[in-house]
Amino acid sequence: MPSRSNLDIPKSRYTAIIVSVVIFLLLTSGVLITSIYNSLKIRDLRAGTALSANLRSDIPRLTQEIYLLNTMREQKQLAAELAIQTTKVNKLAESIDAEVKTLVDGGKVNIRDEEDVYKPSQKADQLEYVQKTSTLWAPYKAALGRFVIADTSLNASALENEFGDASQGIYNNATGLTDSLSGENGQRASFLRNLQVFGISFAIIYFIVFVLYFVRRLKASDEELISARRETQEIMETVSTGLFLLDKDLNIGQQYSTALTKIIGSDRLGGENFASVLRGRISDKDLNTTRQFIEQLYNPRVKEKLVESLNPLHKVMLHDTSGAQASDSRYLDFKFSRVYENKEIARILVNVSDVSDAVYLEQRLEKESAQNDMQIEMLTTILNVNPKIINEFITNTKLHIDKMNNVLKNPGSSQYELEGKLSAIYREMHSLKGEASALKLHSFTTIASDAEDKLNALQNQGKLGGNDFLPLAVNLDELLSLSNTIETLGQRINQAAPTSISNVKATTAPVDRNEWDDFNITDSSVNSAVDNAVSADNGWDSGFNSNIDVEDNSDSHLLPYYQDFAAQIAARQGKQVELNMTSLAHVEIPVHLKKAVKDISIQLLRNAVVHGIEDANTRTAAGKPATGVIALQMKNDGQNFTMTLEDDGQGINFDGIRDKLVAMGRFDAAAARNLDRNELLKQLFSSGFSTRDVADEDGGRGVGLDIIKAQVKEYDGKLNVNSEFGKMTRFVITLPAA
Known part of the structure; x- marks a missing residue:
């Protein structure tokens, strides 16, 4: 049995370790404190060096700018140019004054977007440089002030006496200060480097001493560590x-x-x-x-x-x-x-x-959800709209797409031909969007609006190229796909069920919007389409407000269609509108004009609600009823088919058209004042013109009136515009019935 003395652990066993640890901590603390102190001093020296270096580079620049200003005065250059140079000299002088003040009193210095605080140096040579710099700068600054205020030039000798010698003196002192600060900075950096070498060496020695002591204990724990590592490896493999x-x-x-x-x-x-x-x-x-x-x-x-x-x-x-x-x-x-x-x-x-499977499943569900939403929208339209209108929409959509495809396929690469293509495609796309908007087919409207954004960008880019139209192919494919989808859905539904038709009066909450908008046209020969534009034709009744018999003929299905469309636009524009269409129930639209009449009617209704009818507050203030009245009348005498749309809105603001033409740069102010009303109407129907600054679903694209003009021209018809500012606007369109 061992004695107690053999079992006791001698206290001296840990003495060397404790002493070594204490020494290590003291030396490490000393190294760290010294390193921190030197780092702070180095940072301060860096700020001083940067400041003096800036001063050294700025003073020659200032002197050079003063000489340049003096030369400009001698050459009697323009006052504006002299003012610019004087401002430049003053700003540079203010910057140097701030630098000198910071050297003397201390302050903040920006170095590479970082801000350091500079404390004035206490070393004798550096203080001397700073004092000399400050002493030289004071008379330099005063002379500069006199020179700037005097607004006269100096001869070369005077200029050199005032600024040349002082500039060189400041430069030399700034250089000396920079060199002194850089030298001190290098000394401290060298000391810090040696200190770090000492610290590292000490750490290495400490490691060597203690590794021998702990090696035995490490051997004992190796097996435990290997076992833990094996477990970790098994986890990582599993x-x-x-x-x-x-x-x-x-x-x-x-x-x-x-x-x-x-x-x-x-x-x-x-x-x-x-x-x-x-x-x-x-x-x-x-x-x-x-x-x-x-x-x-x-x-x-x-x-x-x-x-x-x-x-x-x-x-x-x-x-x-x-x-x-x-x-x-x-x-x-x-x-x-x-x-x-x-x-x-x-x-x-x-x-x-x-997570590929989960993502693909999520994408498939989102796609199916979007398709379901689209089909629900289409089903809602099919179930709530007369089948004739749905069939007309499908047919017209395909016609629009075919026309746009044919336009894109047509040869022609000149700028004039490309601009013609752009206008033609824009008209077809805008017509398609208008018909889709009337049916609340937002999927069609969204794609068409996206295409119109692209077309508008092309219209504003100046020079066109054939490849600029390629992105539109995607929109056309999407529209054709949607058209096929709604056609398929319609075929699956029993269309034999009658659709009830009721009269609609669009009355919505008012929003202030009384700005006449534009619709654009590419062709410049408006004089053939706009005839007697400002005539005072009052030979028709605009006060229709009676119920409509919608069962008289095959075109009666258009009555609720137009009523609902006008109500939609009024709701979006925050206006109150009543649409009267008594004659439509008793007139037969020629088959070859059905699409044209529909396109023109949509654009006329849009134009009347968006640009003609005022908001309720404006109408009330003008002594009008809060609800605006739009009358759309049609007449077929066998020889001619006549459409007349009149609104009791604000009329055409010809001064507003002039202002917009000037703002768009088409005319200067003098030329715009000389335009008569017929010429202003030609501009109203011209391509790219719009009095509206912001486009939305209902207006501002500058295409609506362009569509009307193109349709009238295509069928060799006539277009008459009559307007009385503040009271009414009337469009009369006459097309050959045969």
């Missing part, structure tokens, strides 16, 4: 998700799960840069965002939960190694978590899983 660690340089750790190689599609990942692995397989934008995101994860001031939603690799598509979206491209979901060591962010744990 999990189905990809696990790995990232350091600050985005390098992947050597330990990662076996599943990661299969998910990423690469066998060599350990030690590879994460950005290099992803490069070419995700977009450059996502790659750059990923770098920034991981940098924020390493920022301890940023809350991990706050940036989690900004993860750019959440359900991201990972392309094959060629960068193309191939069949083996997959959707991966990366999740990032911080790994802490001693409360500091050491690494980032990344958990990546293949």
Whole structure:
């Protein structure tokens, strides 16, 4: 049995360790404190060096600008140019004055978008440089003030006496101060470097001494560590998700799960840069965002939960190694978590899983949902609209698409021919959108509006090229697909059921909107289409307000169609409108004119509600009823078919047309004043003209009146416009009935 003395652990056993630790801590603290102090001094010296360097570069510039100003005065250059140069001299002088003041009193100094605080140097030579600089600057500044105020030039000798010698003196002192500060900065940097070498050497020696002591204990714990590592390896080989660690340089750790190689599609990942692995397989934008995101994860001031939603690799598509979206491209979901060591962010744990099946399912559900919504919209339209109107819409849509396709196929690459194509396509697209809007087919309207945005951009870009029209092919395909869809749905529904038709009065809450808008036309020969534009024709009754018998003839189905369309526009524009159409129930529209009459009617109604009828407040203030009245009348005498639309709105604002023409740069103010009303109406019907600044679903595209003019011209008809400002506007369109 051992004695007690053999069992006791001698106290001196830990004395060397304690002493070594205390010495190590003291030396380390000394090194750190000294390093911090020197770092602060180096930072201060850096600020002083930057400040003096700025002064050294600014003073010659100021002197040069003064000489330039003097030369400009001698040459008697324009006052505006002299003022600009004087301002430049004053600003540079203010900057130098601030620099000198900071050298003397201290202050803030901006260095590469960072702000340092400069404290005045206490070294004798540096103080001397600063004092000399300040002494030289004071008379220089005073002389500059006199020179600027005097507004006269100096001869070369006087200029040199006033500014040349002082400038050189300031430059020399600034150079001396810069050299002195740089030298001191270098000394302190050298000292700091030696101190760090000492600290590192001490740490190495400390390590060597203590490693021998702990090696035995480490051997004892090796088996335990190996066992734990084996367990970790088994876990990494078993999990189905990809696990790995990232350091600050985005390098992947050597330990990662076996599943990661299969998910990423690469066998060599350990030690590879994460950005290099992803490069070419995700977009450059996502790659750059990923770098920034991981940098924020390493920022301890940023809350991990706050940036989690900004993860750019959440359900991201990972392309094959060629960068193309191939069949083996997959959707991966990366999740990032911080790994802490001693409360500091050491690494980032990344958990990546293949979510391709879930994403594809989600996309399929979204697509099916969108298709269902579209079909529900179409079914609602089919069930609530007269079958004749649906069939007409399908037929007209295909005609519009065919016309646009034919226009695109037509040869011709000159600028004039391309502009003609653009106007023709714009008219067809606008007509299609108007008819779709009347039926509340928002899917058609959305695609057509997108196409109109593209056409408007082409209209404003100046020079056109054949390839500029290629993006429109996508819109045409989408419209044709929707047209086929609604046609198929219509065929599946029993269209034999009668559709009840009722009269509609559009009365909505008012919104102030009394600006006359424009509709554009490409052809310049408006004089053949706009005839007697400002005549005082009052030979028809505009006060129709009776119920309509909708069962008289085959065109009666258009009555609720136009009523509902007018009500929709009024609701969107915040106006109150009543539409009277007594004659439509008793007139037969010639078959060859049905589409043209419908297109023209839609554009006339749009124009009347959007640009003619005022909002309720404006009408009331003008002594009118709050509800505006629009009368659409049609007449067929066997020889001619006549359409007349009159509204009791604000009339055509010819002065507004003049102002818009000047604003658009088509005419100068003098030329615009000389335009008579017929010429102004020609501009109103011209391509690209609009009095409205913002376009929406109902107006502002500058195409509506263009469509009317084109239809009238196509059928060799006549167009008469009559307007009385503040009271009414009337459009009379006459087309050959045979």
